Amino acid sequence: MTSENPFAKFREECETALAYALKTTFPEVEADTLSLSKPPNVDFGQLASSLCFELAKKLKQKPIPLAERLVSAMPKSGFSLVSKVVAAGAGYVNFYADFPKFSDLALSSVRQLNFEYGFVKTGDPVKVIVEHTSVNPLHPIHIGQARNPMLGDALARILEYRGHAVSRHYYIDDVGRQSSVVAYGYLKLGKPKPDEKADRFVGEIYTVTCCLVELNRLKRELELAKTASLSEEVPKINKELAEWTSIAAELEEKFPTLFAKLLTKIGEDENPEEEINRLNRAYEDGEPEAKSLIREVSELCIQGFRETQQRVEVRYDSWDWESDFVWSDQVSKVLQKLKTSPFVYTEGGVLEFDAEKVVCDLDLKGKLGLRENYEVPPLTLVRADGTTLYTTRDVAYTLWKFDRADRVVNVIGMEQSLAQLQLKIALYALGNSDYADNFFHFAYNLITLPGYKMSSRRGRYITFDEVLDEAVERAFEEVSKRSPQLSQEEKREIANFVGIGAVRYALVDVDPSKPVIFTWDRVLDFETNSAPYVQYTHARACSILRKADRKPENADFGLLKEKLERELVLAVASFPDTFIEATEYLKPNLIADFANALADRFNTFYNALPVIKAESQELSDARLALTDAVRIVIHNALNLIGVVAPEKM
RNA sequence: GGGCGGGUAGCUCAGCACGGAUAGAGCAUCACCCUCCUAAGGUGGGGGUCGUGGGUUCGAAUCCCACCCCGCCCGCCA
Numbered sequence: 048m049t050s051e052n053p054f055a056k057f058r059e060e061c062e063t064a065l066a067y068a069l070k071t072t073f074p075e076v077e078a079d080t081l082s083l084s085k086p087p088n089v090d091f092g093q094l095a096s097s098l099c100f101e102l103a104k105k106l107k108q109k110p111i112p113l114a115e116r117l118v119s120a121m122p123k124s125g126f127s128l129v130s131k132v133v134a135a136g137a138g139y140v141n142f143y144a145d146f147p148k149f150s151d152l153a154l155s156s157v158r159q160l161n162f163e164y165g166f167v168k169t170g171d172p173v174k175v176i177v178e179h180t181s182v183n184p185l186h187p188i189h190i191g192q193a194r195n196p197m198l199g200d201a202l203a204r205i206l207e208y209r210g211h212a213v214s215r216h217y218y219i220d221d222v223g224r225q226s227s228v229v230a231y232g233y234l235k236l237g238k239p240k241p242d243e244k245a246d247r248f249v250g251e252i253y254t255v256t257c258c259l260v261e262l263n264r265l266k267r268e269l270e271l272a273k274t275a276s277l278s279e280e281v282p283k284i285n286k287e288l289a290e291w292t293s294i295a296a297e298l299e300e301k302f303p304t305l306f307a308k309l310l311t312k313i314g315e316d317e318n319p320e321e322e323i324n325r326l327n328r329a330y331e332d333g334e335p336e337a338k339s340l341i342r343e344v345s346e347l348c349i350q351g352f353r354e355t356q357q358r359v360e361v362r363y364d365s366w367d368w369e370s371d372f373v374w375s376d377q378v379s380k381v382l383q384k385l386k387t388s389p390f391v392y393t394e395g396g397v398l399e400f401d402a403e404k405v406v407c408d409l410d411l412k413g414k415l416g417l418r419e420n421y422e423v424p425p426l427t428l429v430r431a432d433g434t435t436l437y438t439t440r441d442v443a444y445t446l447w448k449f450d451r452a453d454r455v456v457n458v459i460g461m462e463q464s465l466a467q468l469q470l471k472i473a474l475y476a477l478g479n480s481d482y483a484d485n486f487f488h489f490a491y492n493l494i495t496l497p498g499y500k501m502s503s504r505r506g507r508y509i510t511f512d513e514v515l516d517e518a519v520e521r522a523f524e525e526v527s528k529r530s531p532q533l534s535q536e537e538k539r540e541i542a543n544f545v546g547i548g549a550v551r552y553a554l555v556d557v558d559p560s561k562p563v564i565f566t567w568d569r570v571l572d573f574e575t576n577s578a579p580y581v582q583y584t585h586a587r588a589c590s591i592l593r594k595a596d597r598k599p600e601n602a603d604f605g606l607l608k609e610k611l612e613r614e615l616v617l618a619v620a621s622f623p624d625t626f627i628e629a630t631e632y633l634k635p636n637l638i639a640d641f642a643n644a645l646a647d648r649f650n651t652f653y654n655a656l657p658v659i660k661a662e663s664q665e666l667s668d669a670r671l672a673l674t675d676a677v678r679i680v681i682h683n684a685l686n687l688i689g690v691v692a693p694e695k696m
Numbered sequence: 697g698g699g700c701g702g703g704u705a706g707c708u709c710a711g712c713a714c715g716g717a718u719a720g721a722g723c724a725u726c727a728c729c730c731u732c733c734u735a736a737g738g739u740g741g742g743g744g745u746c747g748u749g750g751g752u753u754c755g756a757a758u759c760c761c762a763c764c765c766c767g768c769c770c771g772c773c774a
Contacts, residue, residue, distance in 0.1 A: 080714085082714090082716085084714085084716080086717075087716095087717060087718080087719095087720095088717080088718090091717070095716090095717085097715095097716050097717090100716070100754070100755075103754075104753095104754075110754085135717085136716090136717050137716090137717075137754085137755090138754095139716085139717070183774075220774070222774095223773075223774060224773080224774095225773090225774080395772085396772085397772055417699090418699080420698095421698075421699060422698085422699095423699095424698095424699090424769095424770055427771080427772055429772085430772040431772060432772080434772085436771095436772075436773080436774085437773075437774050438774090460768090461700075461701065461768065461769085462767095462768050462769060463769085463774080464699090464700060464701085464768085464769070465699080465700085465769055465770065466769090466774085468700095490700090490701085492701070492702075492767080492768085493767080493768075495767090525736070526736095528736095529734090529735090529736065530734090545736085556709085557708090557709070557710095558702095558709085558710085560701060560702070561701090561702065561709080562701085562702065562766085562767060562768090564708095566708095568708090568723090569708070572722090572723090573736050574722075574723075574736065574737095575721080575722055575723090575736090575737090576708095576709085576710095576721070576722050576723095577722090577736085579736055580722095580736065580737090582736085583734075583736045583737080584736095584737085586734070586736095587733085587734050587736095587737080589734095590733070590734055591733045591734090592733095593733095594733055595733080632713075636710095640710065640721095643721085643722095644710095644721085647721080650737055650738065651737095651738070651739090653733080653734095653737080653738080654729085654735095654737070654738040654739080655738080655739090657732075657733070658733060659733050660732080660733070674733095695734085696734085696736080
């Protein structure tokens with residue numbers, strides 16, 4: 048007998064029995080919930096109900112006698128997984144699993160379903176677009192942004208395993224002034240070929256160009272302020288100038304040739320800022336020269352992104368260019384439609400979207416979880432010069448997504464919560480409330496550095512690549528120390544999946560809403576509650592199975608009587624529940640926590656009880672089956688968060 | 697000023713959606729465990745006003761209200 052969700056089967060039996068007992072004992076009572084939950088301790092059984100505490104209130108009696116009456120009214124037959132039901136504590140009803148049968152069910156199920164075990168399919172499969180990463184093509188992905196692809200990829204994986212048709216999208220934000228800045232610098236340099244990783248190369252051009260353009264602008268502003276007798280502005284400008292001058296000194300030291308070249312070339316232009324603005328307008332207008340230039344730099348940078356993503360095994364199904372939405376009529380169509388709604392007005396030459404009016408007219412405050420007295424700020428849709436803004440374009444992009452999917456999940460930092468809310472409200476305003484209801488902003492908090500704020504404009508960041516390099520290097524030292532007998536090649540391979548796994552795990556493990564202060568120690572952890580710990584546990588299980596070198600054909604699961612063994616069976620049997628919860632509530636961190644907890648239990652078991660050298664062949668086989676199940680479940684859990692489950696390390 | 701998120705052991709975090717039995721891990725620290733299946737491991741000790749104050753409840757880290765601290769947002773930036 049097998050089950051795709053062994054623990055749920057046990058729970059169903061408990062529910063049926065409890066509901067029956069309740070109905071026969073207290074037919075007059077209406078209970079909306081049976082209040083079943085996992086007790087804190089195996090001594091209290093595998094499931095417990097606190098129903099009697101609520102009954103006590105309704106019936107004005109003490110809980111424990113009620114619990115006893117329920118227990119005596121339990122059906123005497125029909126159980127296959129429940130061994131006994133007991134009234135305990137102040138009034139709990141505790142259900143105990145019949146472990147010989149339950150272990151058999153759980154371990155056989157894992158064995159049979161193998162690498163599909165745990166991935167219970169949804170009854171309502173839909174098409175989902177997960178947009179994640181979407182780092183601007185201006186510089187390498189830095190560690191502050193790396194949380195995004197790690198979470199986004201894990202989300203895409205769990206939704207896919209849940210049975211949804213998932214498409215992973217990268218939104219390339221190439222429209223906007225910054226893209227013109229980097230393209231301008233690139234052009235001034237004579238469109239050079241990169242002599243290093245392409246995104247790094249582009250990032251250097253971006254930072255130095257930014258700095259030089261900023262200095263130029265500030266100097267002109269200073270002159271203007273002096274002559275126009277705006278003397279109160281002078282100290283403020285001087286302060287900014289001093290800051291950028293020191294950044295310039297930093298950059299000149301780091302990239303002397305690049306800096307000198309750009310300094311000369313940009314110096315040739317009277318007003319670089321104006322050149323950049325012109326390029327920006329030309330790009331939005333779709334002029335061929337601007338198009339080819341900006342696309343060329345962007346592509347270059349994206350080439351670097353692809354290399355990084357390959358390293359961490361993150362892939363995308365679609366790369367969507369923001370500029371495509373501007374050049375086609377999709378943005379203007381959205382604007383046309385919004386203009387005919389009563390939610391748009393013009394003020395000072397700009398087009399504004401009255402999100403508050405939408406929320407009031409359509410009575411959305413409760414639905415959106417907003418306070419009654421909170422006013423949603425308006426959103427500017429179109430600038431005075433007729434160009435559109437980021438969120439406006441994002442509305443067109445979102446409609447495009449809903450042409451291709453039933454549900455949209457945007458993995459975007461929480462600093463964009465308001466913009467994402469306004470976007471959602473715009474969908475309601477356009478009459479697409481079904482879209483709006485299926486539009487989810489998966490928000491996560493920032494990763495910061497302890498000393499200073501990361502700033503790509505100032506060239507102050509630690510790149511994701513650097514973190515990965517360091518992780519792999521430290522893992523290599525670790526492998527060399529622990530397994531000196533391995534060949535260089537083996538060590539390198541292990542160091543790679545250990546280092547990268549450690550980073551992936553560390554970025555997925557913490558609750559996304561928590562802010563993270565980046566430290567090397569935090570990400571490059573090789574001890575308990577890290578990917579290497581879980582990986583090691585997996586390798587350890589593999590090693591036992593390898594050494595045993597036989598199929599556990601004579602297993603007697605009734606012999607698994609130790610508390611440690613039963614806890615392991617329970618954990619393995621509960622994986623489908625954890626998977627479903629992680630998927631339905633979009634909580635990939637639950638998977639990491641589960642994997643770690645399972646590894647913990649297995650290591651305790653490993654240290655306490657012999658598997659191969661157990662007292663009898665039947666017990667040994669039962670423990671081997673248990674070890675095999677743990678191996679499979681750890682493999683499946685790690686797979687969901689994109690971490691390699693190695694057979695050796 | 698308004699909104700959102702966070703505040704749990706010296707440090708990093710879990711638990712909070714759905715209130716239940718002694719609030720859990722890891723790091724650090726102290727003491728142990730490799731003639732034994734991988735010690736990236738295990739065992740044990742010490743360490744807590746769950747930000748503060750009220751409230752609801754038989755029962756609150758969890759729900760409600762007020763306040764405090766930290767971060768982010770409130771742009772014709774993205």
